[in-house]
Amino acid sequence: MSFDSSLIEEYDCRHVVIVRWTQSDISVIAAPAAVVAFIETVGYSVGNKTVLSINLLIEVNGIRLRDVTDFMKMSQDNFTNSELLDLLMITIRLELPERLSAIESGFDMIKKGVEELVESASCEMFGSFPSKVRRNGYSDIDINIQPNMTSGKVRPLKELLANPTSVISCKLTSEELRMYPPEDIIRILYHCFHSNEAFRKEFDVRYVPARTPILVFQSNKQGKIKVSYDVSVYNHIGVDKANLLDEFIMKDKSKDNKMKNSMLFITHWARSNKLLSGAYEEEKLKTKTNLNSYIFNQLIIHFIQAAAAKILVHPQAKYGSRVDEFNFDELFSDHCKFLKEFFKYYASFDFTNKAIYGKQAMQKTTLLNVHGAKVTPLMIMDPMDCTHNISAKVTDDAVKLLNGLIRNTLYILKQKPFHLNYLLETNRIAVAMMKNKETKITVTSKLINGIEKNLMSVQLPEVIRSAEDLMLLLTRVLRFDVNPHHEGPSVPDLNNPGGAIFNVHAKTWIGRRNIKRQLKNTHKDLSPLQVDVMTSDVYQYEDPPVAVLKVCFSAKERTTNLEIIIGNVAEVRDAMHFLMDQFVLNNLEFLMEHGIQSISNIPTTELPQS
Structure with missing residues (x-):
């Protein structure tokens, strides 16, 4: 339970009381008077106008950002910074069993629907949710439809687009799935699912045109856990990208695989500081930055290679051989050293003129001349497709915001003593520190x-x-x-x-x-x-x-x-x-x-x- 933090200008333990219940204590929540009585027994006065908000620590999409910050503030004095980072990562990985059950149920329904429309196709999850090293309490559910064999007749595409629901009675063949553009296949599937009454009762279905077009299935039943599924077709590049991230983490041979938690922390840092949207409505960004977690993962991978002074990633190799082994402990010794070196590196990085190209930091004009890549405020070339700038849509304002946060984070990291929870409110803490100097x-x-x-x-x-x-x-x-x-x-x-x-x-x-x-x-x-x-x-x-x-x-x-x-x-x-x-x-x-x-x-x- 916590007060809304917007009620006070500065966090102060005398103004805000946070009370946590374990599952065995849940019955206490039903008696507000008992809550107030408990707070008053420890020396706090609760007036008639005091606002109390009660919420579960772990909800449908994991723990809320504001609760993470509260949790870190309470825990900081009891752990070292490295221990606290590990504890935080355990916390944001927690999931409700009900959510897992809802995900499985929705996935089974979508998979069955695909099998009724596409001949000899597999329907598999990829990305962070099925990952052993990147999964968290709010992981997206990404699904790829892949042909298992090359067979079947091929109808003219114009005929399929003119009458897309015809595949309900005569399935798309594996050859059609392989041959025709994914955006056309996705559009055909959209019409079929949208016309299916059973799916309309369970999901809001929409078609999203993008570099990788997707069908979005958003569960819509009142009172049920909301889950969203992103379905793509023949998306082997997306699957390879996800596998590469997993392999990079798993090739770290440090004790307890510190790369796993450090990578997850950087993404959480970006969410907490409003560079990325959170999972809950109040955590959505008012102004889009067009940054995403894949961009931050690639910033980390580039930095690790720069720190190791050698190329570790070989995207064109076979899965299992795409990343050379490295040791996080030998490079940084602990999480805090990694954070200091990471933010120090990017605080001096010339984002105006330089682009990230694997291990290299290249002039943007070179990529323009060699690959025809459009020069943008942030340029990070996709290791799985060196002609694709994964940050092409990131706004100039977002890059300025990112730059400022990087420098402010480094400023906090240089302070003695330094507390990890400060990084979850970077600008506010940095401003407060500077005003005291x-x-x-x-x-x-x-x-x-x-x-x-x-x-x-x-x-x-x-x-x-x-x-x-x-x-x-x-x-x-x-x-x-x-x-x-x-x-x-x-x-x-x-x-x-x-x-x-x-x-x-x-x-x-x-x-x-x-x-x-x-x-x-x-x-x-x-x-x-x-x-x-x-x-x-x-x-x-x-x-x-x-x-x-x-x-x-x-x-x-x-x-x-x-x-x-x-x-x-x-x-x-x-x-x-x-x-x-x-x-x-x-x-x-x-x-x-x-x-x-x-x-x-x-x-x-x-x-x-x-």
């Missing part, structure tokens, strides 16, 4: 060639990830201008020890409150970030400049170093404190999710003349 600014004076120079070092927050990010903040928010006697500044200038030289013509960090108030009055629809950025646009330039600075960026040290050529050291320090501790901190949640570069999409403005 003050910007470190160090000022020194040095005598260089007989000239005293004032130098400043500013520790950058994790959200500022590149020289491009720093450049945008300096020029748009602080309104630093290019020195006309200096060529640049450009991003490469910031990356070089020589840095870039800026003139400071406006003290945009002073007196912002009244300008913000005016902007809010004249532009009612602006977000806080838009108001903050546009406020800087309004400042008038002063001449001569109030300061001249040389600025450079150090990615390794995560600092920006400034030399104050002209100007007051205290004023420059105030400017940097404003930028880091006010502007960035006040907008941290949005910037962590969308990136600093999202600022460039905000239009400039002027206040109306009074």
Whole structure:
């Protein structure tokens, strides 16, 4: 039992009580008064307006994401991170016996229906549900219809499409199943099942045109467990993909096969952080990312090969010989080391220009020229079909979200102590951690060639990830201008020890409150970030400049170093404190999710003349 987490802004054990019953204690649930009495006996006051929600820990599609998070929070102090990851994976594999019974019943009905329509065909499950190493409490049910022999007459396709229900009395032959395009076979089968009253009573049947066309059977009986089946035809590539994933996991020779749980955890991490939809209605994404678990599995397989520094996967070999043996323990020692290395690798991966092609990270333009693959925000080529970009439909916004989550996850993993449950709420936890850190600014004076120079070092927050990010903040928010006697500044200038030289013509960090108030009055629809950025646009330039600075960026040290050529050291320090501790901190949640570069999409403005 738990309160709805949306009732509170921050999780606090004094506000939320979670009570778990074992199956032998289930009778307690029937007496709400006993529940309230128990809570009050341990020192909590339950008012008349207190909202209590009672739900089973394991439901139709396994455990809910929010319950997993609750469970992890309660368990963290009793287990090491690696033990907790293993425990979590056991939990999300739990299934209701009633669901298994419903799946078996539905599958038998679909299989019998196929046998009545297709001659000499097998109807077999594939994918994560029948897998010994990838199955979980919400696994999809994938079914493939495969011809067992090449025989039978072949009718013209036009004739079958014109009268698809004719196969009810004269079955599709194995040769027709093998010869004709899967989308046409699926369309024919759809008409047959849709016209069958017995199937209409049990299922909602729909045809989904896709690269691999499928028939979706969704159980529809009121009061019965809802199960969905995806049926494809002659889908040997889909079966091979599933088998390859299973074989990759099974070829790990580490103690307890750590690859199995690490791979499953990455997918759960993606669901918990809203990169993938969950199994329950409230866990569905409001905006589709078009990411899927197969994409994350391929990210893992590419990384493992990069870490091993050798090709482990041979897609064209026979099943059983497609993956070389490897040892997770030798590569990473434990789950936490794997997670740190995995997110570190992809935090520095150039998703803009690079594509994943097996073990290799190749230029996207190379794949365009060699395979004719369309360049997309995320490019991962399918190991079973090197011309197919499995991430072709992933949106640019989804890649930005993925990038931000990867970097925030790595930031959490670097903290000491680190708690695994933090990764299930990555952005919220990362923001909270960063808000508790003050910007470190160090000022020194040095005598260089007989000239005293004032130098400043500013520790950058994790959200500022590149020289491009720093450049945008300096020029748009602080309104630093290019020195006309200096060529640049450009991003490469910031990356070089020589840095870039800026003139400071406006003290945009002073007196912002009244300008913000005016902007809010004249532009009612602006977000806080838009108001903050546009406020800087309004400042008038002063001449001569109030300061001249040389600025450079150090990615390794995560600092920006400034030399104050002209100007007051205290004023420059105030400017940097404003930028880091006010502007960035006040907008941290949005910037962590969308990136600093999202600022460039905000239009400039002027206040109306009074």
